[in-house]
Structures are given as structure tokens and as C-alpha cells.
Amino acid sequence: MSRLRIQSPPASQHRGQRATIKVEPLESRALLDAIALRDQYLPEPAMVEPAARPLWSPRALPSHAVRIAYLIPSNRSPQPDAVSRLRNSVRWFHDWFAQQMDRNGFGPKTFQFETEADGITPRIHIANLPNLDSYYRDDANNGANTWGRVLSDAGAVGIQVWSAGQVWMLVYEGHVQRPDATIAGGFFGGAGFGSGSDGGVALLGSDSLALIRPEAITDDRPYHGMIIPQLGPYPLVQDVSFPWFLGNTISSLVSSFQGDYLHELTHAFGIGHDFRNDANFHGNLMGNGHRGLRATLYPSRYPNEDARLSFGVAMALSTSRYFNVGQAIGDDVRPTISSVSGGSVPPVNGLLPLSFSAQDSSGLASALLYRGGDLVGQLPLSGTSFSATFNTPWYEPGIANSFTVTVYDRFGNRSNFDTTITPAAGFNRAPQSFIKSDIYTPFVDQPVLLEAWWSTDPDHPTSTLQVQWDLDGDGVFDTTADPDLGLSIDFDTPGVRMIRARLIDPPGAQSVSEPIALRVLSADTIPPQVLASEFPFELGPHRVNFTFSEEVAGSIGLEDLTVQNLTSGAMVPASAMLLSYGPGQLATLRFPGLDRGILPDGNYRVRIAAAGVNDRAGNPMVADHIFDFFHLCGDANRDRAVNQLDLDVLALNWQQSPRTFTQGDFNYDTRVDARDLLILAGRWLGSLASLLPERPDSSGPAGLQEIDYFLPRPVEQVDLPTIADVL
Secondary structure: OOEEEOOOOOHHHHOOOOOOOOOOOOOOOOOOOOOOOOOOOOOOOOOOOOOOOOOOOOOOOOOOEEEEEEEEOOOOOOOOOHHHHHHHHHHHHHHHHHHHHHHOOOOOOOOOEOEOOOOOOEOEEEEEOOOOHHHHHOHHHOOOOHHHHHHHHHHHOOOOOOOOOEEEEEEEOOOEEOOOOOEEOOOEEEEEOOOOOOOEEEEEEHHHHOOOOHHHHHOOOEOOOOOOOOOOOOOOOOOOOOOHHHOOEHHHHHHHHHHHHHHHHHHHOOOOEOOOOOEOOEEEOOOOHHHHOHHHHOOOOOOOOEEEOOHHHHHHHOOOHHHOOOOOOOOOOOOEEEOOOOEEEOOEOOEEEEEEEEEOOOOEEEEEEEEOOEEEEEEEOOOOEEEEEEEEOOOOOOOOEEEEEEEEEOOOOEEEEEEEEEEOOOOOOOOEOOOEEOOOOOEOOOOEEEEOOOOEOOOOOHHHOEEEEEOOOOOOOOOOOEOOOEEEEEOOOOEEEEEEEEEEOOOOOEEEOOOEEEEEEOOOOOOOOEEEEEOOOOOOOOEEEEEEOOOOOOOOOHHHEEEEEOOOOOEOOHHHOEEEEEOOOEEEEEOOOOHHHOOOOEEEEEEEOHHHOEOOOOOEOOOOEEEEEEEOOOOOOOOOEOOHHHHHHHHHOOOOOOOOHHHOOOOOOOOOOHHHHHHHHHOOOOEEOOOOOOOOOOOOHHHOOOOOEEOOOOHHHOOOOOHHHHO
16 A cells, blocks of 8 residues: 555645636747647648659558658758758657657557668658748748648658558748848648558648757757757847747757657548646646656756646557558457437536447447547447446536547547537536646655646635545545645655545535546665766767766756866866756767867866766766866877878878868868868877776876977977878
8 A cells, every 4th residue: 555645735736727628729839829739720621632743652550550751942051960850850759749648658669760771760751842931831821821831741742641551740840030030931740541551641830940959858958048059040039039938048958849749640641639637847748747748857957847648648559550551450340329419418526427328349448528629538348339428527517518428449549529508607616627746756765745726616626625536546535524735744665556536515515526646666776877878079069968877867967067278277167068958868068169160289177076966866976977088180090190191191181072071071071171281280190098997096187197388389380281292
């Protein structure tokens, strides 16, 4: 049995009111209200035929797959690194779904994506569209025609949108930054038919592509005043370049945009919105919580955020053919739905009953209930015939409410039944629950705070409600009714816990919340360590990479690192450095405050202080980590000397591009030319002594026994070699 500790959080910290969701005409990225923020509504996808002669036919394509295309208007060029960014994102999305489906109890199911011939690398199609970017951006109509125009032209050039067994994620290059710092052309939309092998499409604007660098998701610098060339030539302005609800840092933008990709991709799988247990940066993927996606990678760094797959959405995806590739498909026959409630219906004990019957010869799987396009209920089904009743607190009495019953069979076939109900007025209405946890992946014995303070009741103050908690998803409530809507709990065994709350109002009306899933991890007593350190000298601007054994993103910062040029004795100032944390426990140190981000010549030592670096369980590193490396411009063969051997390399690659540092590109512009020759000449016959191991009793700088740096002769005293001399 779980051990409970009751804690009374201050009401001022844990109570809130959820805004009413209003449906209004939207511009792209417009705000509906303070809490319920929606992407723009799209027309129902038109059933179109794929191009008669597609440019790309599936190569080793799974039976049901996600495919990706980058669409370039006639006057635009692809962004640098766009393909690698999309590949990294798709891999992450693939893994994220597997983790979330498993956390909800359906096993690590996820989609498959089209790959290159190696069967591993995501394949990114690049297609040229026939019209100018302004045609697709459709500024005059606030992008109202973007969806139709892009998809129409994509189909014309061979992208097989809406084809069976294919969900396309499309990114079109069309954004522009205006002098007032606003960005036009941002677009996020997705739609899918959602039954069996039906296709779907997610469409995203290129402003997002400029920011979805994996290493940038932990870049907590304010974006205000920054110039990001891929976005445009002007400094960004907070709450002008991007809406306030995307946050104010590079990290919050990256997290929001990555969440947008996943959100729209899930629409393409045929799934609607879910705003239950949802708030901005903390909630459901299919609500506003998708912006908190960074917390799923770095929960200790962003402890107050979360982006999760709600149980109802996970239930629907559990039978999707895109999440069960390789499973035998029995039939394509959709379930039938009958005997659905409609007309005037009185609430029962504060809840609106909506009954239905479903039949399917291959076997029923689940039913979802949507109200006005938003998911408000789910039920597991079984057998070939099933009658059930949704009892929902989500309704408005005295007016017509639009509901949709969606039923899935075990082969992913789906049917919808729309109905209109007018709930009778004059009845007490049940509470509308909103629960959350302060931690979603706790360790054994780690305190977790469960909260229901954001729950509301249409007829009574939240302060008058009582709550009971089901802590293991068995339908039995493990606590007695309590007016304290916060509960501190710790778990003594690892595993998945499905948490539900039952809210009770003063007259006794009750409602049960949408569950949230916690994954409890085994106790961690192993300290983190640096597994690998790397100075990838071929890349400019310079960076130093550290791969940790486990996540330390919540603790490591610039205050934990020092970088010293052991040749000159100078410390690289913290103000000149930037530390980011990316997937795979990879910490990357960059030097944006130095000229072109390039380190001066010299031997270097990076020290990571053990005391400042902890894992999620609080274990510190056992010792400081020391990493030594060197940089010497002109030293193509990395032998610590600039001489004839390096000149030979430069001559061999003269006037060629693209080239790397070891091929003579010493200024990192990808081309070997006179600029590189001047760099080499300026260091002709210079060298760096090898580093010796650090000794505690050493009197040399930073513990070195001895360091010598042989400076090159002044340029005017050197007989400058020329390319003609060596050709």
C-alpha cells in the first residue's frame, strides 16, 4: 500500500479558475483566452487523389508510416541544417510517443517513419513548389488560404497527401520578418480522417524550423533583442515577435514549436483536442500543455511543466494502424453506432447521461465523447456488441450542446455519430475536475504533490468541494473525502500509477477526473559521471561536448564550469560562454562572446566542479571532471605545429568547397582560399607543446608541470609560401 502524507498547500498557491473556452475566428497563433489557447481551425480535409505520377514512391516504407517533406516556394531556398533538424525532431517524436503510450499502460507503441536505405535515418523529401512564398503566406487573408494552397501544390508536385497508409508532416518555407519585428507566415495545422488506413496531414510554417535545434531546448536566455538569421534580419521583440503565451526565452520557444509539431501530427492521426487537466506549458499534448514538451526531456530543469498524452488520446491511438505496424488487419469495416441520446435530457446527480450502443463483428475497442470538438470522456469497450453511457459534467444547461460519439474497433476502424442534447435547466451540476502532479516521473520514496485546486463547480465555490483519490487506477478510491484538495504522497515500489480524483460538491454531486499517469522509478543512489568529452575542432563556431551518464540538466550551469587558456593563463569569461543541454544527456559549451565564436590558439583546460552537478535524485559527481584540448589555427594535421605538411594540405584543397579544418579551411567558412593561406602564414613554424597531466603539487598554471608556446615569427619576417610554390 502506498504511504500517504497529508499536506495542506496554501489556497493562494493552488487555486485557480479555468477560463471558458470560446470559439472565435482566429488568425494564426491568435489567443482565445487566458487559459484555453487553440491552434487555428481547419476545414475538413477534402478527399483528394494523389498525383498520378508521384515524384517519390515509398522505398522500404512500412505499411503505415509518417513521411516528411520540406516544401520550397519558387523564390526561396532551404534553411541550413533544415534536414538534420527535422530528422532529430522525428526521432524524438517517435520516442516520445513510445514513452507516453507506455506510461498510460498501453505498452511502448509508436508510429514508424519513412527512412533512407539504411533503415534508420528519417527520409526528408525536399520539393520545389511552383509559386512565390507570398502566394502561400496569403497575408491579405491572414493565411486563410495557406492550407489549401500548400496542399494543392504539394500534391501537384508529387507529395501523396491523403494517400492510404501515409501521414505527411509538411513544412513550407514561407515566413518573413518585418521591420517592426513581427513574423508573418507562421502556420500550424493538422487534420486526418482517423479511421483504418486513412491518411492525414500536418502543415507547419518555416518560422518553427528556424528554432528547433536540439541543443536550444535548454537555452534559457531571453530571446528579446536577439537576431536569429533564419528568422530574419531584425532583433526579436518580446511579445511582439511571438505571442506572450510562448514564453520569453529561446528554450520556451523551442519547446512550444516542438510541441506544435507533435500536436499537429496527432491531429493528422485523426485525434481532436483535450483540454481536461490542462494549462499552458503544463497539461495535455492536445491542449495547451504541448508547449511544456521540454519538461519530458528535462523534468528537473523544468519541474513545474509537463506535456503528456492524455489517457483518452492514448486509448484511441492504441488501436491505430500507425501505432501497430506489422499487426494483421482483419477488415476495413467501420463499427456501427445506434441508440444515441438526443433532444432534451435531464442531468442525473449533476451529470449529463449520454447513452449509445455499438456493434462491430471484429471486436470493439473504445469509445470517445467529444463536446464541440473537445474530448470530454472515454470508455473501454469489448465484444462485438456493447451498450454504455457517458456521464459527463461538461455541459451547459438550457441550450443545445453538440456532442460526437466516436467508436473504434480493434483494427483501428472508426465511426462517428453526431448528436445534439439540450440538458434540462434547474438541476445542481457536478464539479468539473482539474488535477495535476508536481512530478510525473518520481523516484521511490520521493514526495509527490497531487493537486485538485484548479477544479471548478458551476454552482459552488471551489473551497466547498471535497476530494477522494484513486492512487492505483483500480477504480477504488484510497482516501476518504477531504476538503483539502492537495495530497502529498510517496510510493514504495516502482511502476506506473494511474491517478484519479473524485470531486464532491455540497449537495453530493460527484464527478471523476480524467486520469493522469505517473511513472515511479527505482531509487537512484548512483552518482552521475561524464562518459565522454569532445572538442569537435572541425566545427565552427567552436564548442565542447560532454556526455553524462544520466540527466543533470536541472543542476549544471556556467557557474559549474571554468575554461582556461593554459598557454596564456587567461580564463575565458563566463559572459563569453553559453551552455546548452540536449538529448542524450549531452551538454554543449559554446563561446558566442568570442570573435566569431572561435577560441584563440592555445592549450585549454575545462573543469566541471563536482559539487555543482547533481542527478535528479540529488546525487553529486564524485570528483571534478577535467578535459584538456588544444586549438592551433593552420595546424591541419593536428600535430601541434604549422609547417610544410599543413601547407601541402591547403594546396591540395586550394579553391575548393565545401572543405573542413583538416582540409585547410582554417576560418571555418567551408572554402579554402587566400584567407586560409594568410592564417597559415601568420603562424608559420609556430607550435604548441603537449599538455602534461595535472599534478596537485605543480607550480605551473592550473596544475601543469610546464607549458611552452613557441610563437611564430612576425609575418613580415616570414618568407610567405604561395600556392604557386607548391603546385
